[in-house]
Amino acid sequence: MNTTDKQERFLTVLQAHKGIIYKIANAYCQEAENRKDLIQEITVQLWKSFDHYDSRYRYSTWIYRIALNTAISFFRKERRRRHAAELPPEDILEWADTDDHRETDDRLRQLQLFIAELKEMDKALLLLYLEEKSQREIAEITGLSETNVSTRISRIKGILKQKFSTIKN
Amino acid sequence: MESADILALWKSYSLQLDTSLALNRKNAADITRLKVQSLLAVMKPVKIFTLIAGILWVAFLDMLIISLFQAASPFFLVSAIIQVLLTKLAIGVYVYQLVLIHQADLSEPVFETQRKLAALRTSTLWVTRLLFLQLPVWTTFYLNTTMLTRGPLLLVIIQVLVTLLFTAAAVWLFVNIRYENRNKRWFRLLFAGKEWAPVIKSMELLSQIEEERD
Numbered sequence: 001m002n003t004t005d006k007q008e009r010f011l012t013v014l015q016a017h018k019g020i021i022y023k024i025a026n027a028y029c030q031e032a033e034n035r036k037d038l039i040q041e042i043t044v045q046l047w048k049s050f051d052h053y054d055s056r057y058r059y060s061t062w063i064y065r066i067a068l069n070t071a072i073s074f075f076r077k078e079r080r081r082r083h084a085a086e087l088p089p090e091d092i093l094e095w096a097d098t099d100d101h102r103e104t105d106d107r108l109r110q111l112q113l114f115i116a117e118l119k120e121m122d123k124a125l126l127l128l129y130l131e132e133k134s135q136r137e138i139a140e141i142t143g144l145s146e147t148n149v150s151t152r153i154s155r156i157k158g159i160l161k162q163k164f165s166t167i168k169n
Numbered sequence: 170m171e172s173a174d175i176l177a178l179w180k181s182y183s184l185q186l187d188t189s190l191a192l193n194r195k196n197a198a199d200i201t202r203l204k205v206q207s208l209l210a211v212m213k214p215v216k217i218f219t220l221i222a223g224i225l226w227v228a229f230l231d232m233l234i235i236s237l238f239q240a241a242s243p244f245f246l247v248s249a250i251i252q253v254l255l256t257k258l259a260i261g262v263y264v265y266q267l268v269l270i271h272q273a274d275l276s277e278p279v280f281e282t283q284r285k286l287a288a289l290r291t292s293t294l295w296v297t298r299l300l301f302l303q304l305p306v307w308t309t310f311y312l313n314t315t316m317l318t319r320g321p322l323l324l325v326i327i328q329v330l331v332t333l334l335f336t337a338a339a340v341w342l343f344v345n346i347r348y349e350n351r352n353k354r355w356f357r358l359l360f361a362g363k364e365w366a367p368v369i370k371s372m373e374l375l376s377q378i379e380e381e382r383d
Contacts, residue, residue, distance in 0.1 A: 107170065
């Protein structure tokens with residue numbers, strides 16, 4: 001496959017999974033500038049790994065792994081220095097319309113606040129649960145056993161439920 | 170809110186993102202033209218400087234030991250040899266960790282990759298432990314037999330006390346600078362600078378990952 005084909009295929013994969021990248025970046029970086037940097041860093045890491053993509057897994061599994069690994073070990077200052085000379089701070093993901101992207105639903109805002117408060121690893125598990133990944137898929141992405149995934153997610157769901165009930169009261 | 174409501178809420182958010190979010194193909198394509206960077210290119214200049222300074226320092230000490238081997242006091246030789254060996258070991262450990270972190274495969278399962286990365290970053294503490302272990306030789310390299318046998322008793326006593334104190338501090342720090350003590354106040358003070366932030370964050374991650382195993 002020549003470089004142009006490879007680039008085209010990469011952009012198609014990116015386009016198809018842009019939501020995953022945004023949701024992970026948004027969960028790990030609340031500040032817009034940080035989030036933009038993280039999205040750029042995730043894209044860099046995806047491209048670096050693209051040649052080694054293992055076709056036994058779905059593209060989404062590969063993207064979840066890289067995006068979560070990048071987000072968890074993201075140190076913004078280090079990254080800025082690393083790519084600043086080569087990459088201008090441009091947006092990889094943009095809002096198609098400017099009016100409709102704000103999360104107007106209070107419950108969604110609240111849910112995102114809860115996610116932001118979670119520890120890094122719990123955050124990863126909750127995101128995968130919210131994405132309705134099966135326990136087998138979550139185990140594949142995280143490397144935990146299915147039993148462990150189930151236990152951890154039940155615990156996180158409990159915390160979430162408790163938090164929502166506190167608000168109600 | 171029940172689990173089903175939360176999942177429905179997330180689904181509507183995902184749908185909203187699918188329609189409102191657009192990939193900027195030009196900016197994304199720019200990334201595909203990035204060259205693969207070497208480890209040296211991604212290192213902070215201050216780290217490169219420290220590493221070069223360390224290598225120059227051990228090279229200088231090596232030359233000094235070789236050229237003064239016949240003439241220098243045994244105190245100087247032993248102190249310099251211990252110092253140079255520990256510094257070489259610390260540099261080796263540091264470079265080895267940097268290479269492993271740089272080569273980490275982020276497409277591997279998240280918990281295992283994070284455990285490896287966090288363990289590597291945390292083991293940077295080994296470098297500090299080795300460097301602290303050198304403390305006593307900084308109190309002995311200038312000594313000679315005449316100073317100890319013919320010098321004033323008070324000075325000899327002070328010298329011995331200082332060396333013992335430095336040895337005790339070095340051994341204590343070597344034994345106690347470890348992950349398990351990360352929440353102790355002295356540890357937090359010692360590693361308070363922002364350059365230690367990734368190591369401290371990695372320790373917190375490690376503790377989260379270990380919870381999974383419990």
